[in-house]
Amino acid sequence: MNERQFGPELTAEGASFRLWAPAARRVDVLLDKPHALRRGDDGWFSADVAGVKAGARYKFRIDDEIDVPDPASAFQPEDVSGPSEVIDHATYRWRSENWRGRPWPETVMLESHVGTFTRDGTYRAMIDRLDHLKTTGITALELMPVADFAGRRNWGYDGVLWYAPDSAYGRPDDLKALIDEAHLRGLMVFLDVVYNHFGPEGNYLGRYAPAFFTDAQTPWGSAIDYRVKQVRDFAIENALYWLRDYRFDGLRLDAVHAIAEPGETPLLGDLSRAVGKLADTTGRYIHLVLENDDNAAHLLDARQDFPRGKYRAQWNDDYHHAWHVLLTGEAHGYYRDYQHSPLRDIARALGSGFVYQGEASAHRDGRPRGEPSGELVPIAFVSFLQNHDQIGNRALGDRLETSANPRAMEAALAITLLAPMVPMLFMGEEWGSKAPFPFFCDFHGDLAEAVREGRRREFAGAYARYGDEIPDPLEVSTMQSAVLDWLSREQPPGRERLALIRKLLSIRQREIIPRLADAAFGRAHAEDGGLLMADWRLGDGTTLSLTANLSNQDMPLTAAHIKGTLIWGKELTASMAPWAVSWRIG
Template sequence: MKARQFGPQLTKDGTRFRLWAPAAKRIDVMLQQPHAMTRGNDGWYTADIAGVTAGARYKFRIDDEIDVPDPASDFQPDDVFGPSEVIDHASFAWRAGDWRGRPWQDAVIVEAHVGAFTPGGSYRTMIEHLDHLVETGITALELLPLADFAGSRNWGYDGVLWYAPDSAYGRPEDLKTLIDEAHLRGLMVMLDVVYNHFGPEGNYLGRYAPTFFTDAHTPWGSAIDYRVPEMRAFAIENALHWLRDYRFDGLRLDAVNSIVEPGGLSLLHDLSAAAGELAKATGRHIHLVLENGDNRASILDPAQDPPQGKYRAQWNDDYHHAWRVLMTGENQGYYGDYQRAPLQDIARSLSSGFVYQGEMSAFRRGARGEPSGALSPTAFINFLGNHDQIGNRPLGDRLESVARTEAIEAALAVMLLAPAIPMLFMGEEWGSKTPFPFFCDFKGDLANAVRQGRRSEYQWAYAEYGDEVPDALELWTFQSAVLDWDERRQAAPQKRLKLVRDLLAIRRKQIAPRLAGAAFGAASATLDGLLTADWRMGDGTTLALVANLSDREISHAATTSNGTPIWGSELNGRVPPWSVVWRLG
């Protein structure tokens, strides 16, 4: 593995500081006193300073004009505008020293926001509920982005200091303790990372390294130029930083279709290959997954272990959107692409992964996707809700608030036993109705711009709901998103939690051991609401699904198929409303 170029490096005598600042004429490291840095021909500034140890705080002074944090800061105790802190990653005493992870087919994911997962809102308070996740049958905890953002609350997609876990949730050793405790319980921990843009506040790279950016724009700001070797290394080293120094078991790369890279997908390839080298060197399972609106099946391969340029799986938005339209009838925005035949779209997703595999998307105004049926079902992460699909709604309301209980429970019975990798959003396992509205903590003109942008985007919602639409900048909006763990004690949440636990117990026993080598089969949907599907499992058995996703009993010969029921009752040719039966044989 190559040595890390960015960020401070502890030496036997002190600390070596490095900064790539090709547009700067002079750089000083600001400690108790300024220390001039030496410029090399390649735009790198370096300074070896004796006696500087872990815990030291520093900034870089650019051309005697502005003091900035280290762009590769390991920690920002006083937020993005404060000094950076030198961290000794090698000093942490890991307890789960023999942890090597779990194979991908074991994955049952829960997505969680650290600040909203518990009333304490910290890495350490999350530990209190790890046993609950294990008892539920969850095997992987996926954290929303942690890269340091401006303010005390944020979804995490406005990070500006990619290497520094945000101090709002605790110190680096607190995050490591959370991961260590998860590993001791057999839980994988994954991290959402953002490589398509920097946040809007606290990013100084344009001042001293403007070539990091192109003239192009993403929906969230200036595009990053990954043709620049240093910027490319900055992203790849960041991925390795989280995987090596914090021992995350994997990464979820946000909206990679918004990475502006002329010439193709080479950054994604090189990042995967670098992670694969780490996995090979350490004997670990490392899982890389994508969010990708382009539905590129060609860069997915869950069996490539360790990674060598491809990715385990992709979040399957198609699956979610079809279910949402079926259960709610919503047709705004991207849901319009699924309103014609949502049940048929669900069948297509169950039989070949994506719904859009090259067809024209009205919402995207062009062809979308690549054929995906030759992939393993485990190349797709299916869900009924996530931070985007809940939080990008004007009220941040969950499916529980807009769909019928029997429909949700049928959808869970399909998703949690199907061969694709299932993902829940925090609290979904007990049917939490806690909203997850968009929230942030910007100030001044930026705060006003966020407010105005949301009013423009959700004009119809403000016209209908008025002041009921949460103000993203208000503290109470964030507070409303904090999970109510006492809610689990109520009768309905207890019933839902038992359902999810029972389903995941069957998945653990009957499905997961057969997923290696599994393949898609056939699926179909009828106009009256009957859904059938089958898969060829890795051990040669056939997994078969029959579900009635309607309010009426259905008669159908498919209910007499072979196999032993592993979920649901014998149907004898008749399928009750909103019932689901799984067979294995």
């Protein structure tokens, strides 16, 4: 039986169709012929149609004027404006039937884009790379959004049909097979979901359900009005749908600071509680992670056994930004908030989570940003040196590997992968891939030209020197340039970097993860010249200590810098070599 309000429900006789269309006078479902839907309460239209089976294709006709796909379509074989397909999720035979997930402290994340992860760019092709993830020490694969978008290529943040995995990557059963095979290898799978806006092409909701939107604007389009019950239900049911019917182990919610909810109970709390009920009743580990520029510490609680209105963790952009400034010297855009002392900012992130915990942000015109976060546990933060945004928001989509000192990169990785926060890599980072990841999409007409012009304006300042080198986001070659260079992991630079990452993650698995439960922040500080020191109290009562020289010069040390048993790096003496990192437990 269908557990949600939206989308068709297969019955013994056929299928039951429903559409929330409060602005429509008449709605028909188009199958072999039109079937009129009855209008009920609160703008709902419904009809039972006999003889409908899985695989049937349908559209809704609104007021005899326009034919639209189901906004809760489970699959769009002919793209966003084509007919929707009825999918029977119960027919997939799961092999990993006993999988219940993994505890959050065991998470080592790898963010990936389905279309560029392999040359084929499909869910099925990703399966062949799962063994690589496992042997590397990755425990969780995160997919960038797969909700149906216009065209054949997109980052995924222009999705308009939230329930339909995009046909460019395969069919629903192909996505399930990827998740199934990951679970058989002990890998969790997370999905990035976007609840702050709909994509600009293929969204027809404004015609028959304008109550979905407010007058407010996000950077990507009209804000969604979650004060409306049906709209809230649409998002919450979508989250449950991915977790229940596809068995994702968790969700990463994109840019929740852009969700506009004036004067109402936040959607985030209701969504978390609904997911928590699913986790509780099924006995599964399910994890919810935020991206939130507001640094709202009160939304986070990594210790909860299942979601109860809060979220396991947040992507820590502060940590990334401070490292990026230290490694590159760049100080444009949001990086200017970290240009004064990136080393001390890294120390603050290591010592208490966010860098901005209520301080004024110059990038935000002096407005205060963030909340105190030191009372949270370290695993309430996801730390990373690169992700899709921080690469793709650059003019050329170039990775850190193209500009940072290799020894500095190795030091940054040694700190990120062994610190008690949850680490995340961007696909290919484990072997130092230099494949770019520029923004790309497949729009047409005026919208395509608007995207081109928007990118030109965005890079007119700090990146103006690149001129005609900036990739055209609409060209097929731009996406093709982002396809991972798997062969480079077998060549000397890639082979050495991959060996380093595997060694670091094996140490994390052996020494850090078993002690993460109830770990707490300790002290962290940076000394003039580049010396970084930090410690954390681990769950078994021991202390994890970091000493690092993040400079190009030898750094003198004293006995106070040396405590505990060495787990990574060289034994410390009277001085520390440039870009050396030492981890100890005692």
